[in-house]
Amino acid sequence: MKRFWMAVTLLLTAGVLGACSNLGFNDSSESTASSGTKTATYQTTGTVDSGMYQGVIKNGRYQTSKTRGLATSTNTQSGTYNIKSMENGLLDLAKKQFSTSKYVFQEGQLITEATAENWLGRKSKDNANGLNPASNGKLDEDTRAPIYLQTLLEQDFMTQSGSKLQLGGIAIALGMNEYDYYQKVKYGATYTTHISDAKLVSEGESMAAEIVARLRRLSGVGKNVPILVTLYKNAGSDALVGGTFFRSVLSTSGSDLGKWSTIDQQNETLPTVNNAKPLDSNVSTDFSDFSEQIENFFPTLAGVTAQAHYQDGSLAGLNISINTQFYSETEIMSFTQYVATTAQKYLPDGAKIEITIASTAGTQALITREAGAKGFYTHVFGSY
Amino acid sequence: MKRFWMAVTLLLTAGVLGACSNLGFNDSSESTASSGTKTATYQTTGTVDSGMYQGVIKNGRYQTSKTRGLATSTNTQSGTYNIKSMENGLLDLAKKQFSTSKYVFQEGQLITEATAENWLGRKSKDNANGLNPASNGKLDEDTRAPIYLQTLLEQDFMTQSGSKLQLGGIAIALGMNEYDYYQKVKYGATYTTHISDAKLVSEGESMAAEIVARLRRLSGVGKNVPILVTLYKNAGSDALVGGTFFRSVLSTSGSDLGKWSTIDQQNETLPTVNNAKPLDSNVSTDFSDFSEQIENFFPTLAGVTAQAHYQDGSLAGLNISINTQFYSETEIMSFTQYVATTAQKYLPDGAKIEITIASTAGTQALITREAGAKGFYTHVFGSY
Numbered sequence: 213m214k215r216f217w218m219a220v221t222l223l224l225t226a227g228v229l230g231a232c233s234n235l236g237f238n239d240s241s242e243s244t245a246s247s248g249t250k251t252a253t254y255q256t257t258g259t260v261d262s263g264m265y266q267g268v269i270k271n272g273r274y275q276t277s278k279t280r281g282l283a284t285s286t287n288t289q290s291g292t293y294n295i296k297s298m299e300n301g302l303l304d305l306a307k308k309q310f311s312t313s314k315y316v317f318q319e320g321q322l323i324t325e326a327t328a329e330n331w332l333g334r335k336s337k338d339n340a341n342g343l344n345p346a347s348n349g350k351l352d353e354d355t356r357a358p359i360y361l362q363t364l365l366e367q368d369f370m371t372q373s374g375s376k377l378q379l380g381g382i383a384i385a386l387g388m389n390e391y392d393y394y395q396k397v398k399y400g401a402t403y404t405t406h407i408s409d410a411k412l413v414s415e416g417e418s419m420a421a422e423i424v425a426r427l428r429r430l431s432g433v434g435k436n437v438p439i440l441v442t443l444y445k446n447a448g449s450d451a452l453v454g455g456t457f458f459r460s461v462l463s464t465s466g467s468d469l470g471k472w473s474t475i476d477q478q479n480e481t482l483p484t485v486n487n488a489k490p491l492d493s494n495v496s497t498d499f500s501d502f503s504e505q506i507e508n509f510f511p512t513l514a515g516v517t518a519q520a521h522y523q524d525g526s527l528a529g530l531n532i533s534i535n536t537q538f539y540s541e542t543e544i545m546s547f548t549q550y551v552a553t554t555a556q557k558y559l560p561d562g563a564k565i566e567i568t569i570a571s572t573a574g575t576q577a578l579i580t581r582e583a584g585a586k587g588f589y590t591h592v593f594g595s596y
Numbered sequence: 597m598k599r600f601w602m603a604v605t606l607l608l609t610a611g612v613l614g615a616c617s618n619l620g621f622n623d624s625s626e627s628t629a630s631s632g633t634k635t636a637t638y639q640t641t642g643t644v645d646s647g648m649y650q651g652v653i654k655n656g657r658y659q660t661s662k663t664r665g666l667a668t669s670t671n672t673q674s675g676t677y678n679i680k681s682m683e684n685g686l687l688d689l690a691k692k693q694f695s696t697s698k699y700v701f702q703e704g705q706l707i708t709e710a711t712a713e714n715w716l717g718r719k720s721k722d723n724a725n726g727l728n729p730a731s732n733g734k735l736d737e738d739t740r741a742p743i744y745l746q747t748l749l750e751q752d753f754m755t756q757s758g759s760k761l762q763l764g765g766i767a768i769a770l771g772m773n774e775y776d777y778y779q780k781v782k783y784g785a786t787y788t789t790h791i792s793d794a795k796l797v798s799e800g801e802s803m804a805a806e807i808v809a810r811l812r813r814l815s816g817v818g819k820n821v822p823i824l825v826t827l828y829k830n831a832g833s834d835a836l837v838g839g840t841f842f843r844s845v846l847s848t849s850g851s852d853l854g855k856w857s858t859i860d861q862q863n864e865t866l867p868t869v870n871n872a873k874p875l876d877s878n879v880s881t882d883f884s885d886f887s888e889q890i891e892n893f894f895p896t897l898a899g900v901t902a903q904a905h906y907q908d909g910s911l912a913g914l915n916i917s918i919n920t921q922f923y924s925e926t927e928i929m930s931f932t933q934y935v936a937t938t939a940q941k942y943l944p945d946g947a948k949i950e951i952t953i954a955s956t957a958g959t960q961a962l963i964t965r966e967a968g969a970k971g972f973y974t975h976v977f978g979s980y
Contacts, residue, residue: 257930257931257933257934257937258933258934258936258937258938259933259936259937260933260936260937260940260971260972260974261933261936261974264929264932264933264974265929265930265933266930266933267926267929267930267933267934269893269934272892273892273893273894273895274893274894274927274930274931274934276894276895276922276924276927277924292923292957292979293979295924295925296925296978296979297979297980299924299925299926300925300978300979300980303925303926303929317926317930319924319926319927367926453979453980454979454980479980508656508657509653509657509658510657510658510660511657511660519979519980520980521980529978529980531978531979531980538660539676540660540661540679540683540703541679541680541683541684541687542651542683542687542701542703542751543658543660543703545648545649545651545687545701546641546649546650546651546658546701547641547658548648549641549642549643549644549645549648549649549650549651550641550642550651550653550658552642552643552644552645553641553642553643553644554642556644566975566977566978568977573676574958574959575958575959578962578975578977580975587644588644589973590644590645590648591950591962591964593950593952593962594680594684594913594915594950595676595677595680595681595684595837595838595903595915596681596684596837596838596863596903596904596905596913596915
């Protein structure tokens with residue numbers, strides 16, 4: 213059976229790191245404001261923010277994935293929103309398991325590009341390791357065998373043991389399709405198979421078990437290295453916000469998976485499109501009150517949109533974009549202070565807030581509030 | 597004599613404010629984290645940063661200049677760098693005179709667009725108020741009468757007196773041409789008249805005296821409202837950094853100007869072009885050490901450039917732009933922490949630092965350090 217166009221995206225997977233126990237790594241500081249430490253070949257980035265990981269630098273260069281080029285080229289197919297959101301989200305979930313003060317972050321080095329390509333493919337005579345189902349020969353939206361697993365993301369967490377750096381944990385995200393887009397003929401119209409949540413859970417959970425078993429067989433992965441596996445549901449291709457995580461499991465040793473947990477996340481854009489019912493009417497009202505104050509500040513209307521992120525039913529974060537046409541530096545300064553005080557007055561307490569003010573000339577100002585904080589930080593991009 | 601193309605730029609000047617003593621303004625808080633206060637017609641922006649002014653909002657809209665559209669259209673002729681730098685710089689100079697805790701900022705409302713056009717023009721039969729010299733009929737670079745005054749910027753500083761808002765101070769910047777660009781015939785080649793520093797000082801000082809006398813005659817400007825007049829030297833049209841202020845004077849009452857002070861400012865871009873000698877070899881060496889560490893972090897080279905700003909011979913600020921092609925969110929996070937720790941290690945202490953990390957997709961991260969501060973603030977632009 214001929215295989216049609218298949219949007220399989222590979223993320224951040226690269227050459228097997230066979231020598232984990234031999235990495236030279238000296239004198240790493242526990243201090244979160246430390247500069248990077250250095251030996252002949254290994255170094256860490258250092259960090260000035262205790263909530264951020266240090267990253268691994270090898271021979272003076274950041275340890276990127278070998279599939280980096282591939283990921284770039286397929287970036288637009290799966291949507292930048294999904295990819296960014298998945299990377300961010302997996303890192304956040306991993307932080308609960310692998311503390312930023314004890315672990316150093318490394319881009320995924322265990323799953324090679326060729327391996328990932330096989331795993332993300334359909335099962336077939338040529339590809340025994342394909343995690344997606346073999347084609348059943350059907351092309352109909354409801355009867356064909358869809359691609360469940362779209363993307364695979366690996367993040368590694370290293371610990372220091374004496375002067376060495378060794379693998380201390382792995383986090384995996386399986387990017388699952390709620391909507392599987394496909395063509396019946398090459399360059400033909402795009403059709404969509406919708407996949408139910410129940411099916412995503414059952415398919416994702418069995419793929420996770422298989423992936424953990426396979427990872428344990430890789431050299432460099434100890435029997436007792438904790439592996440966090442998470443299931444992520446890609447947002448549809450027309451969404452202006454990424455998808456959400458819905459399940460996670462921690463394998464502490466062997467191929468034993470442990471107990472699955474539900475992750476309760478929801479994303480939406482505000483204002484909602486076509487008068488759709490917002491996830492939380494209070495948040496939506498607060499946001500529209502805020503927008504109203506902002507939009508009329510200048511003679512030319514400013515556009516205000518937001519990505520809202522909910523965890524366990526509560527607003528966890530708001531990313532607000534304000535687009536306007538003014539350009540004067542003092543106008544931007546006044547506007548920034550106004551937006552910050554308006555945000556303080558109208559936006560919900562507690563949630564993390566990022567407000568970006570942009571004009572046609574690019575980003576002009578940034579306003580942020582950390583989760584749980586009261587005060588806002590403002591910055592107007594300057595020029596001498 | 598026919599007037600040829602003349603790049604006269606107007607900035608932020610607008611309708612005469614005749615009713616300063618009748619502005620409704622209630623209950624403004626001295627607190628720098630206050631929200632904007634409101635009456636029927638007037639409001640302030642509020643501010644969350646004590647180093648920033650509150651701005652004036654009238655009938656729910658920011659009090660912009662009536663020449664705003666004009667300023668936009670002529671923006672590119674005079675160079676965005678000059679305009680941004682002049683606006684920022686004048687506000688910084690004004691802050692020393694008019695404290696952000698006592699004064700509210702208002703975009704210039706005294707000099708109307710028509711007035712500014714006249715003042716910036718050449719003196720002629722039709723334009724008795726032109727501050728630039730009448731044409732002498734010559735077209736030669738060295739013998740013609742150049743345009744000395746290119747731009748005029750007004751900023752107003754309001755004080756609250758009971759429930760009213762009244763003019764408490766004025767800051768004026770005269771944008772002077774070191775290089776006056778002109779055409780001998782319409783659409784012809786561009787020629788340049790170079791103007792000496794001594795000439796800029798003498799011309800600027802006499803124009804300043806005239807402008808103060810004229811401002812004092814405007815209704816709404818009291819006899820004792822302090823007027824800060826500053827002279828700014830526009831950078832050449834090919835510069836990647838704005839010009840600098842070189843003289844200032846404070847008129848406290850009447851048309852008495854007071855004593856002129858010299859302002860010692862210098863700007864440069866780093867790395868210097870064509871092996872030009874840097875203004876400060878230590879700063880230049882620190883910056884190139886920093887750049888070297890950054891440029892090789894990723895497989896694709898990152899471009900690192902800076903605007904350096906010096907005051908009284910010392911580095912006062914560095915605006916660093918890093919352009920790179922990577923896109924992964926975790927790569928950006930690691931890079932940001934690395935850049936911040938590298939900045940801490942290599943860049944000079946004391947100066948204000950702003951580092952922007954951009955890719956083709958726009959601004960990705962921001963790293964800042966306030967003047968005199970030790971720690972760096974980092975922010976990676978997120979997406980849900």
